[in-house]
Amino acid sequence: MAHVIDKEGWAEGDRWHGEMQGMPYGAGISIVFNDFDRIGGGPRLHKHPYPETFIIRSGRALFTVGDSEIEASAGQIVVVPADMPHKFRNLGPEPLITIDVHASEKFITEWLE
Template identity: 60%
Template sequence: MHSIIDRSEWAEEPDKWLGEVQLGAHGGNLCLIFNLVAPGQGPRLHKHPYPETFIIRAGRALFTVGDETVEAGPGKIVVVPADTPHKFINPGPDVLETIDIHERGSFITEWLE
């Protein structure tokens, strides 16, 4: 059995890659977040009991992954291991576009700040 998920089921706006989908409800083992992050914005420190992968489509991100700081731009892929505290911020000046892949069919997030 396969699933086709219509954009109207996950997109916050019909013409933007912005929203999220938990594929466990459709038989998958991933969650996808499509982000558009304004300069100066980003999620606060958190961790998951599974790996999270970030694909940078446009803009730049400053990641904190454990004790390291990493900068990533278009075309870069950042993989955060399971149970590793992480966050990122868009240092600007452009909008940051990412696809975040959670290796689980539903979200589990522990917020640390």
């Protein structure tokens, strides 16, 4: 059986900002939709026991991945290996819009800061 998930089921208001865990739908992935309009906005340092793939739809981000810093912009994809500490922030000046694909049917996050 196919599942159609309406935006009202995962988004916060009119923005593309929210999340969907795949377990209830038999999907092997979970997705975070980010829309950070504030420069410097982004998640704190954390890690997952699975890889995470970031699709940069709009804007520019500075990723911290382990001991490295990576600047990524619209159209690029960043893949972070399992168990690797990471975070990112909006470099501006425009909003940072990403789709973050977690290779897990549910979110498993260890916050490190």
